[in-house]
Amino acid sequence: MIQRTLVQILLAPFSLLYGIGVGLRNAFYSRGLLKGVEFSVPVISVGNLSVGGAGKTPHIEYLIRLLKDYIEVATLSRGYRRKTKGFLTAGPGMNAEQVGDEPLQFKRKFPDVLVAVSESRTFAIPKILMDRPETQAILLDDAFQHRSVRPGLNILLTEFSRPFTRDYLLPSGRLREWRSAYQRADIIVVSKCPMELSPEQKEEMIREINPLPHQKIYFSYYRYGKPYYIFNPRYTLELNPEEMDVLLISAIANTDYLVDYLDQQANSVRILEYEDHHYFTKYDVGQLKAKFEQLESKKKAILTTEKDAMRLELHRQFLIEDRIPVFAIPVEVVFHFDEGAQFDQDIRDFLLNFKA
Helix, strand or coil: CHHHHHHHHHHHHHHHHHHHHHHHHHHHHHCCCCCCECCCCCEEEEEECECCCCCHHHHHHHHHHHHCCCCCEEEEECCCCCCCCCCEECCCCCCHHHHCHHHHHHHHHCCCCEEEECCCHHHHHHHHHHHCCCCCEEEEECCCCCCCECCCEEEEEEECCCCHHHCCECCCCCECCCHHHHHHCCEEEEECCCCCCCHHHHHHHHHHHCCCCCCEEEEEEEEECCCEECCEEEEECCCCCCCCEEEEEECCCCCHHHHHHHHHHCCEEEEEECCCCCCCCHHHHHHHHHHHHHCCCCCEEEEEEHHHHHHHHHHHHHHHHCCCCEEEECEEEEEHHHCHHHHHHHHHHHHHHCCC
């Protein structure tokens, strides 16, 4: 703890310089010197103030499930760490290198939904509307800082265990802009809450965030589903807290929440952990095989997240030929205090009251 504090102190001057730059940019937008583009179609942004880990992907999936049966919805992401450039629409036959892991995950799970990637949101949204004029709403993934587009509804996520109120600017902390930027949000979702959250904990967090009068706050947690074989979802896995030993391979921003869950579902959990969005190498999957074989239990399994599974697929031939059984664990967002219906209604009200 002392070492971490010392590092933060040493990095504080760089954080200040970074903050000045971010603050000037935001000031230009606030005073109209720079203007965000508004569109004739409802745009919902889901983002956070920190670098990764708040759960944007499951919350985007929640919105897709909520809307897809009623309106034509599209998603737009940057396609972080993809190896292509420009505007692309994802197809089920594409891979993570072409469109990025999260967009590919959206497309695999919701094949009828248009999933686009582009470095420029201002270019991509008109392109979506031109290619798919029937589009009735666009979900922007990780766009809270991208103020060149002015969304109609701004949803800000912050982790329960690491809220933006206790964080610091990069590089001494994880914040991409000053804490005060939360004021741009219309809805704040405190994500990755404990499954058991008391009303007192809720009220304490609301006081800490100190929302503006127009801002609504919701609290969500993850409900994990039955793990499935990444190359054939029909084959599922039963976890057993008394017998099953798990090897978790993960390259997401924060595995703590998932590991806490698996600790209750398995006899033991070992972790191969990499940086967020890491592209697994042949060496990595070789290590995966070796570590798995070292597990002495007769009942053992390799688990990964759905996002990581998109990148592990690049080693499909090796994993199949060497009989390395990798199972992805699905996740869905659930809202505490039976407030999911009210959150859903807020989204519907925005769409119904939207005026171009």
